Amino acid sequence: MIGIGIDTGGTCTDAVIFDTKSHKVLSQSKTLTTRQDLKVGILRALGGLDQDLARNASYISLSTTLATNACVEHKGGRAKLVFIGVNPQVVKKMGGEYGLPPMGDIYFMKGDAGQPDSLENTPDWQKFEEDIVQDFRDFDSVAIVQMNPKYNDGEYEIKAEQIIKKTLGLPCVRGYDLFQELNVQKRGATALLNARLLPVMEDFFDSIEGSLAELGLDLPIVIVKSDGSIMSREFAMSRPVETLLCGPAASIIGAMELSKYQDALIVDMGGTTSDVAMVKDGIPVTSESGISIGEWKTMVKGVSIDTFALGGDSAVKYKRGQLYLDNRRCVPLCMAASQYPKMRKALKTLVLMDRPFDYPAHEFFMLVSLPTNLDKYTPSERKFIQALEDGPLIYREAAAAIGTSPHVLNMKRLEDEGTVIRIGMTPTDVMHVYGDYTEFDSEASRMGAAYLSAVTKGTPAEVCKEIYDLTKCRLYSNLVRIFMKYETGRDLNLQECEDLEKLTAYIFRHSGQNLADFAIRPVFSTPSKLIGIGAPTKIFLADVAKLLGTEADFPQDGKVANAIGAAMGNxxxxxxxxxxxxxxxxxxxxxxxxxxxxxxxxxxxxxxxxxxxxxxxxxxxxxxxxxxxxxxxxxxxxxxxxxxxxxxxxxxxxxxxxxxxxxxxxxxx
Known part of the structure; x- marks a missing residue:
C-alpha cells in the first residue's frame, strides 16, 4: 500500500510517499512551516512530492508537534476550566502540580455525585447561568470536569455543557468523555489542555484539507496518536489532546524503521523541542500513568517520551553579559531576514552603535496572524498588532510604535497566544555563520553574533562557539537525566535536576582537558546506543555521544523520519x-x-x-x-x-x- 506521510513541526514541514510493503521512501520533500498560514508550507511540501505517485496514494497520514510545542511554549486558545464538586482547598494545596491554572482562573461549583444529595451538595444552575455571562465572555472554549462522574454518568458535566452552549455558544470539553480515571485534578488538566488545543487542531486540519483540494487529491485523512497508532480526522478534532506526542511518536516509529539498533535512545531535535525515547528489543517503552509535558500532567496514554525545550530555533538570551538558551522558540534572524530584507538595515545600525543594552535590542517582533476579534485586546495591544502589519520591527522601534520604553515593553499575552512571535539569535543562525546550514540569510546571522559580542565582551567567533556549547551542554544534561530516570524508575525532583544540571555543566566544560589535570573527575557513560534524527541532531549529538562513551547512528532518511513514521501507522x-x-x-x-x-x-x-x-x-x-x-x-x-x-x-x-x-x-x- 502506498501512503503519504506529512509532519508539520515548529520549524519544518516534511512530506514523504512511502510504500508500506517494500518499506521504501518513493519521494520526499522538506520546506519551512509557515505559522502565519500553515497551508502555505503544507502545500509546498506536498507540491514537492512526485505528483504521479501522489495520485496513486491510498491515504494521507499526519503527524505534528503543534500540540507539543503549544504545551512547552504555553500557547493555545483561551479555555476556562469548570470544576463541579471539587474542593477548592484541595486544588490550592496541590499548588498547580498538574499544570492547572491559578485558583482565581478556575470556576468552582457544588455537585459531588459520589455524596448523598443535599442542599449543600446540589449544583446551583441558576447562579452558574448568571455567572458565565460575565466570567466566560473572553474565552474560546470551556473544559468541564466533575467529581465522581461515574455515579451519575457525568450528568452534571452534560448539564453544564447545555447551559454554556445555550447561553454563550462556546465549544465544551467534558472530562468524563475523555477519561474515566479517578484523579479529578489530572482529569481537569487533561480536559483543559484538550480545550486549549481545539483551535490549534482546527487550523491544522483546515490547512491540510485546503492543500489537498488545491492539488486535486481526494484522500482519507488520519493522524498519529501519542501511542503511535492513528485516528480519523473527526476523532482528532474532538480529542486533540490525543495528539500531544503525535510528532515524537511518529519519529520513534520512523527511527525504528530506519536504524539498525534495537536497543537505543532515540533523540529527535527539531526547531522548538527535543524528543527522547527509549527502545528495548525493538519496542518503545510506554507510559502507563499518562503523558507529562513540562508542567502538564495528563491521562493521555502513549509512548514514554521525554520532551524538553531545545532546538535549532531556541532563543539565545543574555543577562548581565552572560548568554543562555531560553525555553521558547523564536524565528532565527537568518530566516526572517531572507523574507524581510529591511531587517538588515536595522541590525546594521544596532551593530554600528557597538554597545549592549539591558533589553534584547537585537530581537524583532513579528505578527504571526491577525486576530479575528480585536475587541478583547487592550488599546496598547491593538496598537502593537497594527504596527506590525507592515512587517517585523526591531525591539526599540516596536516599543516606540506604542509610545513606551523598550525597558518596560511587555506583550506577553500576545506572545503566549501565538499572535506575535519574536525574531532573534538562535543555534540555527550559528549554523549559517559556520556553514553547517546555509539555506537563508547568513549576513543577518553574522550581525546578530556581532551584537552579542558587544554584550559578552568577546569576539563573534567566541559568541558562536558559546551558543553551540550551550546547545550541546543542555542536550548532554537532559540525556543524563533521562538515563537516570530509566535507571531509577522515577523522575528526578526539582532539586535533583538543578544539582545534576550543575554537575553535567561542569563535566561538559572540562571535557576537553587532560585527565592528569584532575584529582578526581566525574564521568557519565552508557552502553546504550543513540539514534539521531531531525535536521540539527547530527551537529550536536555526535560530541554528546562521545562524552557519554557510546555511538550514535544517523540514518540516511532521518531528517524525514517523522513523516515516514506517520505513513506507517495502524x-x-x-x-x-x-x-x-x-x-x-x-x-x-x-x-x-x-x-x-x-x-x-x-x-x-x-x-x-x-x-x-x-x-x-x-x-x-x-x-x-x-x-x-x-x-x-x-x-x-x-x-x-x-x-x-x-x-x-x-x-x-x-x-x-x-x-x-x-x-x-x-x-x-
Whole structure:
C-alpha cells in the first residue's frame, strides 16, 4: 500500500510517499512551516512530492508537534476550566502540580455525585447561568470536569455543557468523555489542555484539507496518536489532546524503521523541542500513568517520551553579559531576514552603535496572524498588532510604535497566544555563520553574533562557539537525566535536576582537558546506543555521544523520519473496564460495580460481572476503532488483571479491583 506521510513541526514541514510493503521512501520533500498560514508550507511540501505517485496514494497520514510545542511554549486558545464538586482547598494545596491554572482562573461549583444529595451538595444552575455571562465572555472554549462522574454518568458535566452552549455558544470539553480515571485534578488538566488545543487542531486540519483540494487529491485523512497508532480526522478534532506526542511518536516509529539498533535512545531535535525515547528489543517503552509535558500532567496514554525545550530555533538570551538558551522558540534572524530584507538595515545600525543594552535590542517582533476579534485586546495591544502589519520591527522601534520604553515593553499575552512571535539569535543562525546550514540569510546571522559580542565582551567567533556549547551542554544534561530516570524508575525532583544540571555543566566544560589535570573527575557513560534524527541532531549529538562513551547512528532518511513514521501507522485502541466490589454502609450485601464504559452499573455475582465487563470492553474497543476510522474486521484481544489485597499471611487474598482491558487493532480506511 502506498501512503503519504506529512509532519508539520515548529520549524519544518516534511512530506514523504512511502510504500508500506517494500518499506521504501518513493519521494520526499522538506520546506519551512509557515505559522502565519500553515497551508502555505503544507502545500509546498506536498507540491514537492512526485505528483504521479501522489495520485496513486491510498491515504494521507499526519503527524505534528503543534500540540507539543503549544504545551512547552504555553500557547493555545483561551479555555476556562469548570470544576463541579471539587474542593477548592484541595486544588490550592496541590499548588498547580498538574499544570492547572491559578485558583482565581478556575470556576468552582457544588455537585459531588459520589455524596448523598443535599442542599449543600446540589449544583446551583441558576447562579452558574448568571455567572458565565460575565466570567466566560473572553474565552474560546470551556473544559468541564466533575467529581465522581461515574455515579451519575457525568450528568452534571452534560448539564453544564447545555447551559454554556445555550447561553454563550462556546465549544465544551467534558472530562468524563475523555477519561474515566479517578484523579479529578489530572482529569481537569487533561480536559483543559484538550480545550486549549481545539483551535490549534482546527487550523491544522483546515490547512491540510485546503492543500489537498488545491492539488486535486481526494484522500482519507488520519493522524498519529501519542501511542503511535492513528485516528480519523473527526476523532482528532474532538480529542486533540490525543495528539500531544503525535510528532515524537511518529519519529520513534520512523527511527525504528530506519536504524539498525534495537536497543537505543532515540533523540529527535527539531526547531522548538527535543524528543527522547527509549527502545528495548525493538519496542518503545510506554507510559502507563499518562503523558507529562513540562508542567502538564495528563491521562493521555502513549509512548514514554521525554520532551524538553531545545532546538535549532531556541532563543539565545543574555543577562548581565552572560548568554543562555531560553525555553521558547523564536524565528532565527537568518530566516526572517531572507523574507524581510529591511531587517538588515536595522541590525546594521544596532551593530554600528557597538554597545549592549539591558533589553534584547537585537530581537524583532513579528505578527504571526491577525486576530479575528480585536475587541478583547487592550488599546496598547491593538496598537502593537497594527504596527506590525507592515512587517517585523526591531525591539526599540516596536516599543516606540506604542509610545513606551523598550525597558518596560511587555506583550506577553500576545506572545503566549501565538499572535506575535519574536525574531532573534538562535543555534540555527550559528549554523549559517559556520556553514553547517546555509539555506537563508547568513549576513543577518553574522550581525546578530556581532551584537552579542558587544554584550559578552568577546569576539563573534567566541559568541558562536558559546551558543553551540550551550546547545550541546543542555542536550548532554537532559540525556543524563533521562538515563537516570530509566535507571531509577522515577523522575528526578526539582532539586535533583538543578544539582545534576550543575554537575553535567561542569563535566561538559572540562571535557576537553587532560585527565592528569584532575584529582578526581566525574564521568557519565552508557552502553546504550543513540539514534539521531531531525535536521540539527547530527551537529550536536555526535560530541554528546562521545562524552557519554557510546555511538550514535544517523540514518540516511532521518531528517524525514517523522513523516515516514506517520505513513506507517495502524489503528490501535484500548478500552479499560473496571470491576470493584461494593458493600453498602447499612448492609452486608456485596455487589460489583462495573464502570469505564458508557454507563456504570452493578451485578451481584463476580463471574457474571466479569462476563459483562469483557463484553462491554470488546464493544467499546470496536466502537472506538470505528470512530478512529477503522473499516472491515477488527481484531480484539482481552486481558484481565486482578488486583488483590491480603490482610495478613493467614487470610485469603481479596480482589479489590479487576481491570478488563480490550485492545483492538485494525487497518485504516
Amino acid at each position: 489503528i490501535s485502541t484500548e478500552c479499560v473496564i473496571k470491576i470493584e466490589p461494593y458493600k453498602g454502609i447499612k448492609s452486608s450485601y456485596l455487589t460489583y460495580i462495573i464502570s469505564g464504559g458508557h454507563e456504570t452499573y452493578s451485578l451481584p455475582d463476580y463471574d457474571d460481572a466479569l462476563v459483562e465487563a469483557k463484553k462491554t470492553a470488546r464493544q467499546c474497543a470496536i466502537q472506538r476503532s470505528r470512530q478512529q476510522g477503522a473499516v472491515g474486521e477488527v481484531e480484539v484481544e482481552i486481558e484481565v488483571k486482578e488486583n488483590t489485597y491480603q490482610r495478613n499471611k493467614y487470610a485469603l487474598a481479596e480482589i479489590i479491583e479487576t481491570l478488563v482491558i480490550a485492545r483492538a487493532i485494525s487497518e485504516k480506511e
